[in-house]
Amino acid sequence: MTRGNIKKLLIANRGEIAVRIIRAARDLGIATVQVHSDADTESRAVRLADEAVNIGPPAAAKSYLNVPAILKAARDTGADAVHPGYGFLAENADFADAVAAAGLVFVGPSGDTIRLMGDKAAARAEAKKANVPTVPGSDGIIEDMDAAALLADEIGFPVMIKAAAGGGGRGIRIANDAAEFRTLAPQASSEAKAAFGDGGIYIEKVIERARHIEVQVLGDGGDAVHFFERECSLQRRRQKVWEEAPSIALKDSVREQLCTAAVALTKAVRYKGAGTIEFLYDDESGAFYFIEMNTRIQVEHPVTEMICGVDLVADMISIAGGEKLKVDQSQISRSGHAIEVRLNAEDPANNFMPFPGVVGEMLAPDGPGVRFDHMLYPGYAVPPFYDSLLGKLIVWAEDRDKALMRLGRALDELKIEGLPTTAPLFQALLESDDIRTSTVHTRWLEPWLAENLDLIRQKGGSVT
Secondary structure (H helix, E strand, O other): OOOOOOOEEEEOOOHHHHHHHHHHHHHOOOEEEEEEEHHHOOOHHHHHOOEEEEEEOOOHHHOOOOHHHHHHHHHHHOOOEEEOOOOOOOOOHHHHHHHHHOOOEEOOOOHHHHHHHHOHHHHHHHHHHOOOOEOOEOOOOOOOHHHHHHHHHHHOOOEEEEEOOOOOOOOOEEEOOHHHHHHHHHHHHHHHHHHHOOOOEEEEEOOOOEEEEEEEEEEEOOOEEEEEEEEEEEEEOOEEEEEEEOOOOOOHHHHHHHHHHHHHHHHHOOOEEEEEEEEEEEOOOOOEEEEEEEOOOOOOHHHHHHHHOOOHHHHHHHHHOOOOOOOOHHHOOOOOEEEEEEEEOEEOOOOOEEOOOEOOOEEOOOOOOEEEEEOOOOOOEOOOOOOOEEEEEEEEEOOHHHHHHHHHHHHHHOEEOOOOOOHHHHHHHOOOHHHHHOOOOOOOHHHHHHHOHHHHHHHHOOOO
């Protein structure tokens, strides 16, 4: 594995992804600089990095979103590249431009590409040009609410009103009729404006009982390859909680079409780095539709790494350093089945209330086919200022049934005292027949949660 021209990498992020990037860089022989807020002075990433620089107070706006402070840290330490991880500034085109203007390498696509694919309406247009199927909806950002209401009626209710910028489920509403549309569209626009600084919205037809399927892609600015698909249908409030690869819902013929479409779009926009093309898959018709591209490494990338035997973070660093793709599509294969569950500092039996606190006794699961990407150590004080994700528990086995068994074993081994986690949720889910048969969709989890609170509470005693 090579690193290109990068000798020192600054990580403009925190938590488990910062730890993950430090490890990938070290495997490449690259020195690391970890920026951090006052709240993260004792973080695991700070302890692991070669150097650490305090860039501000706990509030993200004054630290992890403070572009001048991040660039100053890079200059002061002699870093020649910046990795944004996910979240914070990872899909901020202006930040990518600022890094490049400072004479540094941005580990990811160009600002222009982020800007293009980050605008979901523009991304839909690019997908159409690349002959990638898209969900029926508006051709661009809605300008005229009366015309949009007529279009929604023509498409057929229910329709989804979505923010053109941003993500994470914000700026989204579902309208079941024209009256709801006229009420909810302005709300979605206002929320998008507050969250992303852009009130642009567009509409898509709601695909009932859709599965969320995404394809991992890697490009070098010219050529591109895929590493097959992941299924991320288990979602709460449009946030993923459980991911796996491959999807057992897809026939091989559909898988080939879907992955080929993802690569076509990646090449069309001359994408550079690791990215994800996301689709909705209609179980009933077998049709798939492009919904968006994430122009960064994603939380769930380890399941792809486990089935393909690849280090995606190291590869994106190497590509950013000037290297070309090291493999062509014919050299990429997959083996077995991988599952990832997200461990958050939340109480799943109490409406997922966040619970920052101090980690007490801790036992990390291990053994064959088990990987635990996390930011924890005994005595670490989980700060209340950021996302509640503590880490990801990933398992691999020869097939899905064995992977489910291994996940159960790993969850039984896991011990994190001092604060509640979402581990009981996953122990309870393993008892569901729908999980065992993978007969789920993006709206399946929330009704199941409402019906199984007692079971989740029963599972909670052994892990908190």
